[in-house]
Amino acid sequence: MAKQYDVLFRLLILGDAGVGKTCLLCRFTDNEFHSSHISTIGVDFKMKTLKIDGINVRVQIWDTAGQERYQTITKQYYRRAQGIILVYDITSSHSFQHIVKWASDVDEFAPDKVQRILVGNKADEEQSRKVPKEQGNKLAKTYGMEFFETSACTNCNINESFTRLTELVLRAHKKELDAFQPFTNKTNKYIDMTSLEGERVKPDNDVNSQKACAC
Ligand SMILES: Nc1nc2c(ncn2[C@@H]2O[C@H](COP(=O)(O)OP(=O)(O)OP(=O)(O)O)[C@@H](O)[C@H]2O)c(=O)[nH]1
Numbered sequence: 001m002a003k004q005y006d007v008l009f010r011l012l013i014l015g016d017a018g019v020g021k022t023c024l025l026c027r028f029t030d031n032e033f034h035s036s037h038i039s040t041i042g043v044d045f046k047m048k049t050l051k052i053d054g055i056n057v058r059v060q061i062w063d064t065a066g067q068e069r070y071q072t073i074t075k076q077y078y079r080r081a082q083g084i085i086l087v088y089d090i091t092s093s094h095s096f097q098h099i100v101k102w103a104s105d106v107d108e109f110a111p112d113k114v115q116r117i118l119v120g121n122k123a124d125e126e127q128s129r130k131v132p133k134e135q136g137n138k139l140a141k142t143y144g145m146e147f148f149e150t151s152a153c154t155n156c157n158i159n160e161s162f163t164r165l166t167e168l169v170l171r172a173h174k175k176e177l178d179a180f181q182p183f184t185n186k187t188n189k190y191i192d193m194t195s196l197e198g199e200r201v202k203p204d205n206d207v208n209s210q211k212a213c214a215c
Helices: 021-030 066-075 093-097 099-109 133-143 158-172 174-180
Strands: 007-013 044-050 055-064 081-091 115-121 146-149
Touching: 007 021, 007 099, 007 158, 021 044, 021 081, 021 115, 021 158, 021 174, 044 146, 044 158, 066 115, 081 099, 081 158, 093 099, 093 158, 099 115, 115 133, 115 158, 133 146, 146 158, 158 174
Parallel strands: 007 055, 007 081, 081 115, 115 146
Antiparallel strands: 044 055
16 A cells, blocks of 8 residues: 655644643544533544645644643653644633643653644634733743644634644654655655654554544
């Protein structure tokens, strides 16, 4: 069977419970939105293939539980990530203030090379907004991250934010990819960055993957 992608990356979505991590993922991968909140237990993941600069990039996107009690499990996934989306809810000042804690966890547990973006979700809820867009921008600048306001509900900036993070990851790993040059050869090989950067997981059998997508 012909190879269907050239490189595989792992992305991670972090943020407080209820900010919309699962909905962002479901919107991006399946173009679905669900209005109920079913808390993620541990972690769950979905896959999608993007074409960037002629390269077929497969992304394995891990959705993590925002609840404190799952942090021991979710932190184990940081070190295998090449890209991280830090999410807050624009209607929740608390979730925004908490980004500092999420970012410091990333500094502590993720690889140095990890690429990060900041996302303020629920941008459709303008009437309940607690976090001005400028504040999001300012915080992102402080951390040297790019910033997006999104709405999983109205499908605003979803593709843009996931695609941008994938572009940043691709750029950060350009040297390794150039050395391998899978895009020009005719073999069925692809680069699995997820196994190169850490211990390989077997998602199909992963005991932590307990939640079917609610969206
Ligand atoms: N208005 C609006 N509601 C949203 C949006 N994204 C998510 N929600 C709602 O926010 C609630 C929580 O969404 P989830 O995606 O389950 O939140 P989560 O961050 O995955 O939560 P945990 O799994 O507990 O960490 C649900 O009721 C969603 O419908 C959005 O863009 N706009």
